[in-house]
Amino acid sequence: MAKALTPRSESYSQWYNDLVIKADLAENSAVRGCMVIKPYGYAIWEKMQSVLDRMFKDTGHENAYFPIFIPKSFFSKEADHVEGFAKECAVVTHYRLMNDPDGNGVVVDPDAKLEEELIVRPTSETIIWNTYKNWIQSYRDLPIKCNQWANVVRWEMRTRLFLRTAEFLWQEGHTAHSTKEEALEETETMINIYADFAEKYMGVPVLKGFKSANERFAGALETLCIEALMQDGKALQAGTSHFLGQNFAKAFDVKFANKEGKEDFVWATSWGVSTRLMGALIMAHSDDNGLVLPPKLAPIQVVIVPIFRKPEELAKIKEAASGLISKLRDKGIDVKFDDNDNKKPGWKFAEYELKGVPVRLAMGPRDLENGTVELARRDTLSKEVLPLEGIDEEIVSLLDEIQENIFQKALDFRAESTVSVDTYEEFKAQLDKGGFIMAHWDGTPETEQKIKDETKATIRCILMDQTEEEGVCIYSGQPSKKRVVFARAY
Amino acid sequence: MAKALTPRSESYSQWYNDLVIKADLAENSAVRGCMVIKPYGYAIWEKMQSVLDRMFKDTGHENAYFPIFIPKSFFSKEADHVEGFAKECAVVTHYRLMNDPDGNGVVVDPDAKLEEELIVRPTSETIIWNTYKNWIQSYRDLPIKCNQWANVVRWEMRTRLFLRTAEFLWQEGHTAHSTKEEALEETETMINIYADFAEKYMGVPVLKGFKSANERFAGALETLCIEALMQDGKALQAGTSHFLGQNFAKAFDVKFANKEGKEDFVWATSWGVSTRLMGALIMAHSDDNGLVLPPKLAPIQVVIVPIFRKPEELAKIKEAASGLISKLRDKGIDVKFDDNDNKKPGWKFAEYELKGVPVRLAMGPRDLENGTVELARRDTLSKEVLPLEGIDEEIVSLLDEIQENIFQKALDFRAESTVSVDTYEEFKAQLDKGGFIMAHWDGTPETEQKIKDETKATIRCILMDQTEEEGVCIYSGQPSKKRVVFARAY
Numbered sequence: 001m002a003k004a005l006t007p008r009s010e011s012y013s014q015w016y017n018d019l020v021i022k023a024d025l026a027e028n029s030a031v032r033g034c035m036v037i038k039p040y041g042y043a044i045w046e047k048m049q050s051v052l053d054r055m056f057k058d059t060g061h062e063n064a065y066f067p068i069f070i071p072k073s074f075f076s077k078e079a080d081h082v083e084g085f086a087k088e089c090a091v092v093t094h095y096r097l098m099n100d101p102d103g104n105g106v107v108v109d110p111d112a113k114l115e116e117e118l119i120v121r122p123t124s125e126t127i128i129w130n131t132y133k134n135w136i137q138s139y140r141d142l143p144i145k146c147n148q149w150a151n152v153v154r155w156e157m158r159t160r161l162f163l164r165t166a167e168f169l170w171q172e173g174h175t176a177h178s179t180k181e182e183a184l185e186e187t188e189t190m191i192n193i194y195a196d197f198a199e200k201y202m203g204v205p206v207l208k209g210f211k212s213a214n215e216r217f218a219g220a221l222e223t224l225c226i227e228a229l230m231q232d233g234k235a236l237q238a239g240t241s242h243f244l245g246q247n248f249a250k251a252f253d254v255k256f257a258n259k260e261g262k263e264d265f266v267w268a269t270s271w272g273v274s275t276r277l278m279g280a281l282i283m284a285h286s287d288d289n290g291l292v293l294p295p296k297l298a299p300i301q302v303v304i305v306p307i308f309r310k311p312e313e314l315a316k317i318k319e320a321a322s323g324l325i326s327k328l329r330d331k332g333i334d335v336k337f338d339d340n341d342n343k344k345p346g347w348k349f350a351e352y353e354l355k356g357v358p359v360r361l362a363m364g365p366r367d368l369e370n371g372t373v374e375l376a377r378r379d380t381l382s383k384e385v386l387p388l389e390g391i392d393e394e395i396v397s398l399l400d401e402i403q404e405n406i407f408q409k410a411l412d413f414r415a416e417s418t419v420s421v422d423t424y425e426e427f428k429a430q431l432d433k434g435g436f437i438m439a440h441w442d443g444t445p446e447t448e449q450k451i452k453d454e455t456k457a458t459i460r461c462i463l464m465d466q467t468e469e470e471g472v473c474i475y476s477g478q479p480s481k482k483r484v485v486f487a488r489a490y
Numbered sequence: 491m492a493k494a495l496t497p498r499s500e501s502y503s504q505w506y507n508d509l510v511i512k513a514d515l516a517e518n519s520a521v522r523g524c525m526v527i528k529p530y531g532y533a534i535w536e537k538m539q540s541v542l543d544r545m546f547k548d549t550g551h552e553n554a555y556f557p558i559f560i561p562k563s564f565f566s567k568e569a570d571h572v573e574g575f576a577k578e579c580a581v582v583t584h585y586r587l588m589n590d591p592d593g594n595g596v597v598v599d600p601d602a603k604l605e606e607e608l609i610v611r612p613t614s615e616t617i618i619w620n621t622y623k624n625w626i627q628s629y630r631d632l633p634i635k636c637n638q639w640a641n642v643v644r645w646e647m648r649t650r651l652f653l654r655t656a657e658f659l660w661q662e663g664h665t666a667h668s669t670k671e672e673a674l675e676e677t678e679t680m681i682n683i684y685a686d687f688a689e690k691y692m693g694v695p696v697l698k699g700f701k702s703a704n705e706r707f708a709g710a711l712e713t714l715c716i717e718a719l720m721q722d723g724k725a726l727q728a729g730t731s732h733f734l735g736q737n738f739a740k741a742f743d744v745k746f747a748n749k750e751g752k753e754d755f756v757w758a759t760s761w762g763v764s765t766r767l768m769g770a771l772i773m774a775h776s777d778d779n780g781l782v783l784p785p786k787l788a789p790i791q792v793v794i795v796p797i798f799r800k801p802e803e804l805a806k807i808k809e810a811a812s813g814l815i816s817k818l819r820d821k822g823i824d825v826k827f828d829d830n831d832n833k834k835p836g837w838k839f840a841e842y843e844l845k846g847v848p849v850r851l852a853m854g855p856r857d858l859e860n861g862t863v864e865l866a867r868r869d870t871l872s873k874e875v876l877p878l879e880g881i882d883e884e885i886v887s888l889l890d891e892i893q894e895n896i897f898q899k900a901l902d903f904r905a906e907s908t909v910s911v912d913t914y915e916e917f918k919a920q921l922d923k924g925g926f927i928m929a930h931w932d933g934t935p936e937t938e939q940k941i942k943d944e945t946k947a948t949i950r951c952i953l954m955d956q957t958e959e960e961g962v963c964i965y966s967g968q969p970s971k972k973r974v975v976f977a978r979a980y
Contacts, residue, residue, distance in 0.1 A: 030564075030620050031608065034557035039636060042554050064532050067524035068558075068610075068641055068657055069580070072587070074520075076595030090559070091584040091598055092610065095645040097562070097577055105566030108581055108607055117598055118521065120558075120582065120610070130520050140832060146529060151558055151641065155585040167558055342630060 005354075007288045012232040016283060020161045023291050023354050025278065033159040033166030040355065041278065043299035045169065048277060049149065051201050051296075052171065055193050061145045061173060066127050068151070069118035074126035078251040081125065084218020088155035090120040090166075120153040125219060125270055128174045129248040136176060136266055138257045144176040145186075152274075162279035163236075163490055170274035176266045178256060180245075183267035184222075187243040190271040191224040194239035202277065203294035203407040204228045204284045205414050206238060207436070207485060209461025214445050217270075221245040227460040227485065229414045230283040233434015235460045235487035238280050241271035279490070284410050285379075291356025292379055294406050295399040301334045302395060303357045305348050307364030314339060317363050320388070327392040333399070353378060358402050359395060363388075379405050420483065424474045427486070431457055436487050440480035442473035451475055451486070460485045495844075497778045502722040506773060510651045513781050513844050515768065523649040523656030530845065531768065533789035535659065538767060539639065541691050541786075542661065545683050551635045551663060556617050558641070559608035564616035568741040571615065574708020578645035580610040580656075610643040615709060615734070615760055618664045619742040626666060626756055628747045634666040635676075642764075652769035653726075653980055660764030666756045668746060670735075673757035674712075677733040680761040681714040684729035692767065693784035693897040694718045694774045695904050696728060697926070697975060699951025704935050707760075711735040717950045717975065719904045720773040723924015725950045725977035728770050731761035769980070774900050775869075781846025782869055784896050785889040791824045792885060793847045795838045797854030804829060807853050810878070817882040823889070843868060848892050849885060853878075869895050910973065914964045917976070921947055926977050930970035932963035941965055941976070950975045 005022060006014040020026055025041030028034075037045065053063070069092060075082045096112030099105075121127065128146070135141060153167045173190060177183040191208055198206045206226035216223040220242035228238045249255070249265035256266055285292040295301050304325070306317040321337055328335045336357075338348055345362065352360050362374040373391055376383045379402050386394065417435030421427045430437050441447060441459065452458050462484045471480045495512060496504040510516055515531030518524075527535065543553070559582060565572045586602030589595075611617065618636070625631060639661045649655050663680060667673040681698055688696045696716035706713040710732035718728045739745070739755035746756055775782040785791050794815070796807040811827055818825045826847075828838055835852065842850050852864040863881055866873045869892050876884065907925030911917045920927050931937060931949065942948050952974045961970045 027621075027624075029557045030561060030617065031557045031559045034559060036557065036621050037555040039552035039554045043552070046553060062529035062533070063536060064529045065527040065659065067519045067521045067526065068643070069521045069524060071520060072598075073595060075587070082596060087588070088586055090582045090608070091587065092580045093583045093598065094581040095578065097565070097579065097581065097609070105563060106572060108562075108583065118580070119587070127520065131517075131526050134517075153558070169555065 005288055005290065008231065015288070016279075017161070019282060019286060019290060023356070025282070026161045028161065031166075033156055035161050035165045035167070037169070037275070040299065044281070044293070044297055045275060045278060047297045047299065048197075048201070049171075052193075052197055052273070053149075055197060056147050056171075056173065059189060059193065061147045061175075063148060064146045065148055065150070066124050066131060068121055070121050070124070070127045072117045072119055074130060075119065077126065078219050078247055080247070081219035081251075085122045088157075089122050090153045090155060092118040092120065121150070122152055122154045123270075123272075124148070124150070124152075124172055125174065125244070125248050125268075126252070129252040129254060129268070132174075132176055132266070133252050133254045136254055136256050139178045139259055142176055142178045142256060142266065143182065143186075145173070146175070147171055147173040160279075162275055162282070165275075168275045170272050172270060172272040175269045176249075176254070177269070178258060178264075178267070180267050183245075183269050184243055187222065187224055187241045187269045187271070190241040190269070191226060191239070194241065194271075194273060195226050197273075198226055198228065198238055198277075198280075199407065201294065201296045202281050202284070203403060203410060204238070204280055205407065205411045207461060207463060209463040209466070209485065211240075211461060212445070212448055212459045212484070214448050215458060217242045219244060219247050220270075221247070224464070225461050227436075227487075228280050228284060229410075229417060229436060229487075230280070230490065231413070232283075233417055233488075235436065235489040236276075236280050236283070237460070237489065238277060239271070239273040242269060244268035244270060285406050286356065289350075289381070290354030292406065293356035293358060295358045295403045298356065298358050299334060300336045300352075300355070300357045301399060302328060302336070302359045302361065303352050304335065304337045304361045304363065305345055305352075306337070306339055307345050307362055313365050314341075316365070316368055320368055321363060324388065324392060328395065331392065331396055333395070349376075353381075358399060361391075377402060379409075421474065422471070427457075427474050428455055431455055431486075431488060434488070436460070436485050438483040439474045439486055440471035440482070441484050442476045442478035442480055444476075447473060447475050447478075456488050457486045458489055460487050460489060495778055495780065498721065505778070506769075507651070509772060509776060509780060513846070515772070516651045518651065521656075523646055525651050525655045525657070527659070527765070530789065534771070534783070534787055535765060535768060537787045537789065538687075538691070539661075542683075542687055542763070543639075545687060546637050546661075546663065549679060549683065551637045551665075553638060554636045555638055555640070556614050556621060558611055560611050560614070560617045562607045562609055564620060565609065567616065568709050568737055570737070571709035571741075575612045578647075579612050580643045580645060582608040582610065611640070612642055612644045613760075613762075614638070614640070614642075614662055615664065615738050615758075616742070619738040619744060619758070622664075622666055622756070623742050623744045626744055626746050629668045629749055632666055632668045632746060632756065633672065633676075635663070636665070637661055637663040650769075652765055652772070655765075658765045660762050662760060662762040665759045666739075666744070667759070668748060668754075668757070670757050673735075673759050674733055676759045677712065677714055677731045677761070680731040680759070681716060681729070684731065684761075684763060685716050687763075688716055688718065688728055688767075688770075689897065691784065691786045692771050692774070693786075693893060693900060694728070694770055695897065695901045697951060697953060699953040699956070699975065701730075701951060702935070702938055702949045702974070704938050705948065707732045709734060709737050711737070714954070715951055717926075717977075718770050718774060719900075719907060719926060719977075720770070720980070721903070722773075723907055723978075725926065725979040726766075726770050726773070727950070727979065728767060729761070729763040732759060734758035734760060775896055776846065779840075779871070780844030782896065783846035783848060785848045785893045788846065788848050789824060790826045790842075790845070790847045791889060792818060792826070792849045792851065793842050794825065794827045794851045794853065795835055795842075796827070796829055797835050797852055803855050804831075806855075806858055810858055811853060814878065814882060818885065821882065821886055823885070839866075843871075848889060851881075867892060869899075911964065912961070917947075917964050918945055921945055921976075921978060924978070926950070926975050928973040929964045929976055930961035930972070931974045932966045932968035932970055934966075937963060937965050937968075945978075947976045947978050950977050950979060
């Protein structure tokens with residue numbers, strides 16, 4: 001087969017790159033760091049979007065759209081935010097091209113310089129809070145719970161498809177509240193939605209916790225995150241939800257009159273997930289044969305491959321399959337019948353394995369005679385011959401079983417890959433094996449930074465439900481009341 | 491009522507601006523020419539997207555995503571395209587900001603100048619055909635039928651919400667074919683989809699036709715369009731579908747081996763509709779009380795306003811309404827029960843009229859006693875009291891009736907506003923009354939330009955199904971075989 005992937009054991013990173021390209025998910029474009037998301041990859045993203053969008057709306061959020069450009073001066077208004085975001089970004093300085101006087105195509109028209117440069121949004125807190133200022137006068141105007149699906153740009157130096165690209169797609173929620181409590185509750189609601197989505201749809205178990213101060217979003221008082229573990233033992237931050245306090249309200253002077261008629265600044269949250277989730281999905285489950293997709297996000301959930309030599313055989317198989325296809329579609333299952341006669345069945349089997357289709361059915365003339373069908377599962381790579389009669393019901397429950405199995409496998413892997421250590425020596429030895437490491441930390445940014453500099457490990461999160469226990473920091477020996485989660489991360 | 495609109499008779503243009511703002515559809519942002527699409531406006535756009543996306547997929551198209559940035563040199567590759575598009579656009583010249591050495595916020599880092607400037611896409615033919623080059627080797631790789639939902643930027647000098655903004659949202663389809671015939675067929679398929687969407691969902695009748703050479707898309711051999719008529723008698727181009735021939739394949743060297751193994755350039759189409767459709771929707775139907783939305787695109791299709799003084803009354807009305815609400819929701823109807831007790835019923839009635847909700851129900855204590863409900867139609871502003879029993883079925887057919895009525899009204903208006911003229915004097919007199927004018931034209935760009943310069947009227951299209959007849963050009967007196975459609979346009 002031409003499409004063989006580099007095995008994970010040889011190079012996990014090359015395996016990932018091979019897989020993204022060969023499964024037709026995405027590719028690099030002519031523009032440095034910007035990717036093209038190909039139709040098959042985009043179809044997975046659309047399924048993700050559709051589920052998330054429903055979850056957002058069910059919790060009272062509405063979609064809206066804010067400008068892609070942000071005036072440069074907006075970034076300077078929130079002191080922490082400017083440090084984090086107004087650095088590596090795309091800057092629009094001119095608004096016109098003109099024919100090159102020397103006849104070489106087009107050049108920037110020097111007369112069309114903007115008075116103030118515009119930044120292509122790396123995140124939209126500033127432009128949105130500048131807008132909210134006009135929407136909010138009294139507590140009656142609150143809460144505002146907007147989400148936008150958009151593209152954003154961060155000028156990354158080293159990029160990798162889906163994981164870190166200059167332009168990426170995401171959703172960003174921005175909410176405004178009249179009380180601190182309500183904003184904190186929203187921050188937590190959203191991280192719970194992300195965790196549910198990751199676990200129930202992507203089949204990826206996640207840890208939920210707080211970021212340490214060093215890793216917090218620039219401008220947030222508290223950042224909640226979900227952290228997933230990839231097969232190579234590295235962690236991946238899959239979503240964040242920020243409690244922004246009154247920082248942006250103060251920066252953009254957004255006040256409201258409360259029930260007592262007293263003025264106060266508005267409380268804020270923001271939260272987002274991006275096409276980075278595609279990277280998490282790919283790396284969490286897939287194998288050396290290709291993608292393994294959870295049925296709930298698979299663009300094709302069942303593929304039927306007819307085995308035939310003559311057109312008459314194909315016609316008969318098509319007829320026999322048509323009833324099954326309509327039954328499955330009636331149950332909301334995405335089915336493809338692949339009667340392309342340019343490709344041999346063996347090629348197709350490999351192709352659908354590469355593409356991660358959860359269930360593959362093969363039907364040949366002998367199956368027609370016997371009233372059977374061959375069913376192959378992508379997750380276990382097992383095959384069996386089953387009666388065609390009733391196979392639709394079988395498939396419905398099988399898709400659930402596969403969804404559950406994929407999640408359980410990832411959960412088992414995480415359990416095996418999570419250890420507690422009590423000394424820095426143990427910590428360093430364990431790091432090379434990968435996985436999540438539960439260790440005591442003295443709570444200071446300085447210690448965290450030193451550990452990072454020496455080992456490349458970061459605090460992924462401080463678990464929301466971590467029980468307290470007495471201990472000493474693995475690095476400084478200072479007292480600690482809680483273990484935190486360390487790992488090397490994407 | 492505080493939200494009164496400027497009447498159309500006083501100033502149609504001010505009425506439109508008032509309506510967009512007061513119905514919470516969109517507003518201007520802090521960035522010149524860029525709009526904020528507010529939740530209610532965005533909800534209408536989402537309904538449009540959802541229908542169109544289904545229509546595209548049903549005709550074999552797939553979604554994908556291409557970079558927002560296009561290298562400047564790409565625009566120079568197709569000679570006509572560069573003239574049309576590489577002029578008023580946002581140019582990214584730098585990729586980093588730094589702290590101002592003088593301590594005043596952030597400034598552009600002069601060391602971070604891009605080697606080649608990047609253009610924020612005004613349309614994506616160039617970057618997409620540069621990508622397709624790698625996807626296409628043989629006829630087996632064709633057709634490719636991709637669509638993308640994206641934001642684009644054209645640096646317009648005079649902007650109006652939805653109608654003409656620097657940034658707007660749209661979809662752009664880009665297809666690649668092995669034969670000219672297939673590409674022509676695709677061009678026509680897509681304009682038919684747009685026309686169906688406009689008429690069956692937006693309730694806006696449209697003319698389908700070819701653009702004259704002057705009005706063609708830059709780089710197209712043929713542009714098909716749909717043209718709608720607004721209530722002020724001006725035309726609005728609502729969608730276009732372009733037959734691009736082999737122009738972009740030649741510009742980006744995209745060849746394929748045909749069945750006989752011979753190399754040829756690939757044939758192309760592109761087509762798009764944008765948030766401009768929102769402008770068309772608003773202007774085609776709405777009145778001095780506010781929006782009139784066709785039920786198929788209304789975010790709220792039915793609103794129920796309880797009339798009550800005491801909480802006990804509200805509780806009883808709520809209970810009586812709950813059965814109706816579930817029945818309507820089961821039928822897929824979007825219903826809102828507005829029990830906000832900060833606002834009086836009269837205020838709510840005006841508000842939902844302003845927002846264009848097709849059906850409004852009012853239920854008070856007397857209705858409970860009598861088993862009735864008051865039903866008001868937004869399109870006719872008529873009211874009647876009906877039995878609550880069976881009202882759900884009534885509403886289902888009423889929504890269809892309203893959809894049809896809105897379309898018919900617009901169709902009648904267009905019929906009244908379409909006239910044939912045979913002299914330039916008649917033409918000019920008619921222009922001031924507005925509407926579509928059917929007139930003979932000699933077929934030359936020069937004549938078209940002169941008419942435009944003298945009257946501001948343009949050829950909106952040459953109808954696809956226009957019957958031939960002998961005549962003479964209203965301007966030059968030269969012979970003509972067909973009338974074409976003139977109008978002043980948005």
